Amino acid sequence: MLKEKLKSMILERALKIAQEPIFKLSSGRYSKYYIDLKQITLDPEGAYLVGSLIYSAIKPLRPHGAGGLTLGADPIAYAVAFVSYTDANPIKPFVVRKEKKEHGTGKQVEGLLKPGERVVVLEDVVTTASSSLKAVRACREEGLEVLGVFCIVDREEGGRENIQKEGLELYSIFKLSELLKAV
Numbered sequence: 001m002l003k004e005k006l007k008s009m010i011l012e013r014a015l016k017i018a019q020e021p022i023f024k025l026s027s028g029r030y031s032k033y034y035i036d037l038k039q040i041t042l043d044p045e046g047a048y049l050v051g052s053l054i055y056s057a058i059k060p061l062r063p064h065g066a067g068g069l070t071l072g073a074d075p076i077a078y079a080v081a082f083v084s085y086t087d088a089n090p091i092k093p094f095v096v097r098k099e100k101k102e103h104g105t106g107k108q109v110e111g112l113l114k115p116g117e118r119v120v121v122l123e124d125v126v127t128t129a130s131s132s133l134k135a136v137r138a139c140r141e142e143g144l145e146v147l148g149v150f151c152i153v154d155r156e157e158g159g160r161e162n163i164q165k166e167g168l169e170l171y172s173i174f175k176l177s178e179l180l181k182a183v
Helices: 002-014 044-061 074-086 130-141 159-165 176-181
Strands: 015-017 033-035 065-069 092-096 109-111 118-126 145-154 170-175
Touching: 002 015, 002 044, 002 145, 002 170, 002 176, 033 176, 044 074, 044 118, 044 145, 044 170, 065 074, 065 109, 065 130, 074 092, 074 118, 092 130, 118 130, 118 159, 130 145, 130 159, 145 159, 145 176, 159 170, 170 176
Parallel strands: 065 092, 065 118, 118 145, 145 170
Antiparallel strands: 015 033, 092 109
């Protein structure tokens, strides 16, 4: 029920399809498909759906924290934190800056986590996984144990394999091919 509702929202609001590859991705490549998940994660209903589905997926791993590279992961982390709290199982959100701060404490990972705690890295869309892996490395540098990477949509363009090379698994709510079958 929740997954089907989220799928409908993504198809209606977030998935853009062109005849030619006109959408520039963060990897620098061009694609015929663009998935603007901020149209979902910044919506109250969408945030609830994403938070609930990701929380259900990560709960068995018993993480202390969930977060990832800003900005895509931020609303997902907050939604997971809220849903987990309502289940009396609070999971702390965290944010990974793109670069270490040049001032103050110089941290790259912001949150209420301590070295040794278990975390999952979140992402809205995974293509090559370069953003996800940047977050994984930053978490590991902070002494956190990364349990896996969780995303809303896997574009199926090498990200899963790149994450596996780091000894982790990629878990996704949807694969792009699954969404395209419904169009």
